[in-house]
Amino acid sequence: MSGGAALVFEGVTVRYEAGEAPVLADVTFALGESERAALVGLNGSGKTTLLMAAVGLVAYEGLIRVCGTPVARRTAAEVREKVGFLFNVPEDQLLFPKVIEDAAFGLLRRGEGRTEAYRQARVILDGLGVGKLAERPVLHLSHGQKQRVALAGALVNKPALLLLDEPSAGLDPPGKLALARLAGRLDAAMLMATHDLDFAGRLCRRFIALDGGRIVYDGGDAAAVRRMWGMEEPVDGRSSPLTASSE
Amino acid sequence: MRTRWHEIWGCGRGPAARLAPQSRIAAGAVLFAAGLTAPAGTVPGIVLTAAVTAGWIAACGMPGRALRSFAVLGLAMFLPYFLLAPLLVARASAASGATALARAFGAPWDVFLHGLAGMLLAAATVTVLSASDLRRGLLALPVPDVLSAVLIQIVHQTGELLAETKRVAAAVAVRGGSGGGRSAVRALASLPRVWLPRIISRADRVAEAMELRGYAESDLRILGRTALRAADAAVLIGAFAILALAAALRWRLRG
Numbered sequence: 001m002s003g004g005a006a007l008v009f010e011g012v013t014v015r016y017e018a019g020e021a022p023v024l025a026d027v028t029f030a031l032g033e034s035e036r037a038a039l040v041g042l043n044g045s046g047k048t049t050l051l052m053a054a055v056g057l058v059a060y061e062g063l064i065r066v067c068g069t070p071v072a073r074r075t076a077a078e079v080r081e082k083v084g085f086l087f088n089v090p091e092d093q094l095l096f097p098k099v100i101e102d103a104a105f106g107l108l109r110r111g112e113g114r115t116e117a118y119r120q121a122r123v124i125l126d127g128l129g130v131g132k133l134a135e136r137p138v139l140h141l142s143h144g145q146k147q148r149v150a151l152a153g154a155l156v157n158k159p160a161l162l163l164l165d166e167p168s169a170g171l172d173p174p175g176k177l178a179l180a181r182l183a184g185r186l187d188a189a190m191l192m193a194t195h196d197l198d199f200a201g202r203l204c205r206r207f208i209a210l211d212g213g214r215i216v217y218d219g220g221d222a223a224a225v226r227r228m229w230g231m232e233e234p235v236d237g238r239s240s241p242l243t244a245s246s247e
Numbered sequence: 248m249r250t251r252w253h254e255i256w257g258c259g260r261g262p263a264a265r266l267a268p269q270s271r272i273a274a275g276a277v278l279f280a281a282g283l284t285a286p287a288g289t290v291p292g293i294v295l296t297a298a299v300t301a302g303w304i305a306a307c308g309m310p311g312r313a314l315r316s317f318a319v320l321g322l323a324m325f326l327p328y329f330l331l332a333p334l335l336v337a338r339a340s341a342a343s344g345a346t347a348l349a350r351a352f353g354a355p356w357d358v359f360l361h362g363l364a365g366m367l368l369a370a371a372t373v374t375v376l377s378a379s380d381l382r383r384g385l386l387a388l389p390v391p392d393v394l395s396a397v398l399i400q401i402v403h404q405t406g407e408l409l410a411e412t413k414r415v416a417a418a419v420a421v422r423g424g425s426g427g428g429r430s431a432v433r434a435l436a437s438l439p440r441v442w443l444p445r446i447i448s449r450a451d452r453v454a455e456a457m458e459l460r461g462y463a464e465s466d467l468r469i470l471g472r473t474a475l476r477a478a479d480a481a482v483l484i485g486a487f488a489i490l491a492l493a494a495a496l497r498w499r500l501r502g
Contacts, residue, residue: 055456077461085459092406092449093456095400097378101470108469109461137378139406153460 005065005191006161007054012062014049014213023049024060033160036183036190038200040225041045041210050210051163054191055083069158069180084154088165090146092204093153099141100134101124103152109145110157123244124152129178143170151179155186164192167201197222253371254313256402257377261308263482264375268384270479275372277486278303285493287357297487298428300364300371307371317370319362325362328355378403379470386468396467399474404453408446416444 007030010040014024014193019227024046031037039047052058054066056076064071064078087093098104100118103125107117128148133141140247141149162183181203183190191208192201200207201222207216209225217224257264263271275486282299286292304314377382381402385395457463 054454055459057459077464080459087452088448089452092452095403095457095460095462096452096470097382097403105460105462105465105470109465114469116318116397136305139410193295 004033005030006033006035006067007191008053008063008065010063012050012053012060012064014046014053014058014060021213022052023174024210024211027062027210027215028217029208029215031161031189031191034187034189035206036192036204037198037206037208039191039193039208039210040195040197040200040206041193042195042229045210046213047210048165049213050083051165051193053192054163055078055085081157082160084157084159084162086151086154086162086164086167088169088193090143090150090170094138094146094152095177097137097139098137099130099136099149101107102138102149103134103156106153106157121152121156124156124182125149127178127182128152129175144172144175147171148175155182158186159188162186162188162190162192164190164194166194166196167192168194168196197225255373257380258313259307259309259371259374259377261306261375263303263306264308265386265478267473267475267479268376268380269387269463269473270384270475270482271372271375271380272384272388274482274486275303275368275375277490279365279372280366281486281490281493282368283361284490284497286497287360288353292493293360295489295493295496296360296364298365299493303368305372305376309371309374313370313374314367317367321363321366324366325359328358331355342423342462367379382467382470383472387472392466393463396463399467400453400457408449411445411449412442415445 009027010030012024012027013022015022025192027046027050027211039050041047049058053060054064054071056071056073056079067082069075069079069082071079085093096105098129100121104114104117104121107120108114112120113241122131122134125134125148128151130145130148133145133149138146138149147167151164153165154164167179167183171179176196176199178201183203190203192200192204197207205220206223207219207222208215209216209228249422263274266274278299282296283297283298323501329352332351335354350423378399382395386392386399390398
């Protein structure tokens with residue numbers, strides 16, 4: 001199952017409190033190299049916990065491997081070198097006052113020279129449509145702009161695996177389009193937690209649906225996920241309340 | 248009149264802004280110490296404190312708006328100490344009239360002068376430091392790296408926390424906090440319960456991001472450093488000379 005896989009979950013269970021119901025229960029799947037999958041599920045279904053577990057930020061039972069390396073405390077640093085991670089609140093991961101400093105940090109800490117690191121970071125920022133903000137203080141940016149800068153920081157190291165938590169949240173339509181274009185050009189395997197099925201459908205051919213911490217669907221049919229959420233169009237043409245209120 | 252947190256950092260355009268960041272921090276800290284050391288009870292001490300404060304504000308090119316904001320804040324914080332004077336006069340009544348008055352006003356005056364000067368000196372220093380300068384400067388000074396990294400994050404995250412606080416306050420206002428009477432009291436009483444868990448949760452998430460991005464184990468000097476020049480040395484020597492003068496004035500007073 002794990003041969004050539006970028007991410008493997010085998011019987012993974014996560015509990016935040018001993019004796020409580022698991023947040024993730026016996027989750028098993030594998031994501032191939034360069035494969036892109038959308039991790040979908042309603043609020044509280046365990047999407048963010050799954051992503052956190054994949055980089056060792058959450059204790060788990062079972063086995064997780066990232067590019068063949070088991071995720072454990074002693075291997076956390078090695079695993080994180082291979083992963084680009086986007087948190088669902090971009091402010092949390094912007095650690096530097098200036099946009100270009102934050103975007104280039106991953107390259108600088110790998111030993112890249114400052115000039116080259118800044119050049120590469122600018123290319124990524126340009127690709128996400130925020131190149132002109134490179135010298136701006138992070139605090140002056142809007143939520144959507146911060147989202148793109150945080151994403152640039154995750155992409156700049158050209159990671160083998162991208163774990164994105166709600167990457168399209170807060171982005172305007174051109175921002176979503178730029179992100180979809182950029183992400184579509186990447187070779188990295190990608191697992192994105194999202195509610196935005198339209199956005200996910202542009203990038204992914206595989207949908208992994210979580211419900212109550214368990215995988216309830218793993219396949220290529222976005223319509224199946226819509227049906228699970230009660231979002232299918234009724235026969236009489238009226239939209240369901242869920243369809244009308246989502247997005 | 249109000250100046251926002253992130254607008255204060257690096258808004259000064261005076262000659263001090265052209266010094267290396269570490270010199271700006273060191274000179275600001277030494278002058279701050281001089282301002283606190285000069286005795287408030289003598290004319291030379293008062294003149295030195297005032298001159299150092301005015302001189303550093305001018306050197307930093309602190310904008311008038313920021314200066315007014317901090318002056319008002321300083322007055323609001325330190326003037327009320329004079330309300331203690333009547334109590335102190337009563338306690339010092341054993342001395343003769345003029346001496347009792349001088350003693351009673353001496354303590355509040357000491358707090359007022361040093362408090363206001365210290366606040367303005369620190370604020371002026373902040374106006375010649377952008378957040379990036381602060382990082383470069385701290386990392387070039389003999390400060391433990393962990394302390395520097397934490398300080399840098401405190402400054403960086405404070406802006407975000409203030410924005411978060413504003414959002415919480417706005418939500419409180421919208422949901423009845425500004426409706427007056429009981430609803431306002433109830434909403435204000437709930438503020439710490441709403442605000443604190445959010446701030447703690449945010450601190451957790453930032454710590455996770457720092458861990459994930461390798462922030463803690465990285466040498467942040469990779470982001471660049473600035474070498475010292477002759478002007479930096481001159482300013483630092485001047486700042487230490489002023490501190491020595493302030494110390495001499497205080498020492499002479501005690502001697």
